[in-house]
Structure formats: structure tokens, C-alpha cells
Amino acid sequence: MPMSVIRLARYTPADRDEITGRAADPFGTAGTGLIWRDKDVHFGVRHDGRLVAHAGLVETSVSAGDGDPVRVAGLGGVVVAPEVRGQGLARLVVTAATEHARRTGAEFGLLFCWPRLVPVYERLGWRVSAGGTRVEQPGGAVDMPLRTMWTPLAEDATWPSGSVRLLSLPM
Numbered sequence: 001m002p003m004s005v006i007r008l009a010r011y012t013p014a015d016r017d018e019i020t021g022r023a024a025d026p027f028g029t030a031g032t033g034l035i036w037r038d039k040d041v042h043f044g045v046r047h048d049g050r051l052v053a054h055a056g057l058v059e060t061s062v063s064a065g066d067g068d069p070v071r072v073a074g075l076g077g078v079v080v081a082p083e084v085r086g087q088g089l090a091r092l093v094v095t096a097a098t099e100h101a102r103r104t105g106a107e108f109g110l111l112f113c114w115p116r117l118v119p120v121y122e123r124l125g126w127r128v129s130a131g132g133t134r135v136e137q138p139g140g141a142v143d144m145p146l147r148t149m150w151t152p153l154a155e156d157a158t159w160p161s162g163s164v165r166l167l168s169l170p171m
């Protein structure tokens with residue numbers, strides 16, 4: 001049965017549990033000790049009334065070298081219910097989020113993921129940022145241990161070649 005993506009009015013921890021089946025650490029990031037940002041805009045897929053996929057967005061910015069901060073749309077919380085993975089649902093919610101972000105005027109989409117997921121996002125048009133990324137944490141900026149990936153949202157947007165700094169908590 002074809003499934004369609006919808007904008008969610010909100011996305012709570014209970015909604016996430018509905019997708020993951022209450023997995024304790026669905027993103028495998030608990031061991032990093034990082035503090036993450038909540039997302040502001042949410043897209044999801046429901047199947048037979050159950051939420052089975054989600055992607056969230058939050059506006060933030062990055063700086064590189066001495067350059068002015070650049071507006072980016074942070075993508076996070078991408079998760080699909082284990083029983084329906086491999087059916088294109090991540091593509092559906094990530095594409096909806098990316099298209100929304102393009103309309104907000106952000107220059108790039110930005111996300112963080114483990115290396116094993118890089119091929120998934122590459123299939124969706126994202127690229128690995130070659131330099132390192134510093135991100136904010138309550139005690140000050142730290143190196144992001146996950147891969148940084150970006151996608152252009154504006155015409156002729158060119159991602160910096162060196163290291164970048166996210167001017168907020170990561171998402």
C-alpha cells in the first residue's frame with residue numbers, strides 16, 4: 001500500500017517510541033554523551049494509524065574560518081520503524097523535510113550520522129563534509145564524532161572545504 005508523508009503538529013518521546021518500539025538508543029548515540037537539540041518542524045508517515053517514520057528540522061547556522069555565519073537547516077531524528085525499513089520511507093520523510101527547508105531560505109541542509117549510514121544519505125543527494133565539525137555543548141564547543149553531511153538548498157551554494165563550526169547544539 002502506498003504511504004504518504006504528512007507534516008506532524010508535534011513529535012513527542014511517545015511518538016518516537018511508537019516508531020521504534022521503545023528502543024533504548026535508536027540512533028546509537030548514547031555513548032557519545034552529546035546533548036542534542038529538539039527539532040521544530042516534523043514530517044512523518046502513518047500506516048494503519050501508527051506512526052512509522054519521522055524526520056525533523058531545526059534552523060541553525062554554521063561558520064567557517066572568518067566567514068559570516070551561513071543559515072542551514074539541521075536535519076535530525078530520522079527514524080523508520082524496524083519492520084518497514086528498506087521500503088523508501090526514509091527517502092519520503094527526508095525529501096519532504098529537505099523540500100520544506102529549501103522554502104525557508106536556508107542555504108544548506110546539514111546532518112550528522114554514523115559512517116555506516118553515509119551511503120543511505122548519499123542516495124538521497126547528501127555529501128560528506130571533508131573537514132571536521134565543532135558543535136556547541138553546555139560546557140563549550142567539542143569535536144563532532146559522527147560524520148557531517150550536507151546538501152545544497154540554494155542555487156550555487158558551495159560548502160566550505162575546511163572545518164566548520166555549528167553555532168548551536170547538534171540535531
Ligand SMILES: CC(C)(COP(=O)(O)OP(=O)(O)OC[C@H]1O[C@@H](n2cnc3c(N)ncnc32)[C@H](O)[C@@H]1OP(=O)(O)O)[C@@H](O)C(=O)NCCC(=O)NCCS
Pocket residue numbers: 026027028077078079080081084085086087088089090091092112113114117119120121123124
Ligand atoms: C537509517 C534509516 C532511517 C533508513 O530508513 P529506510 O526507510 O530503511 O531507508 P530507505 O528505504 O528510504 O532507503 C533510503 C535509500 O538508502 C538506500 N540504502 C538503504 N540502506 C542502505 C545501505 N546499507 N547501503 C547503501 N544504501 C542503502 C536505499 O536503497 C534507498 O536508496 P534508493 O531509494 O535510491 O534505493 C533506518 O534504517 C533507521 O531508522 N535506522 C535507525 C535510526 C537511525 O540510525 N537513523 C539515522 C540517524 S542519522
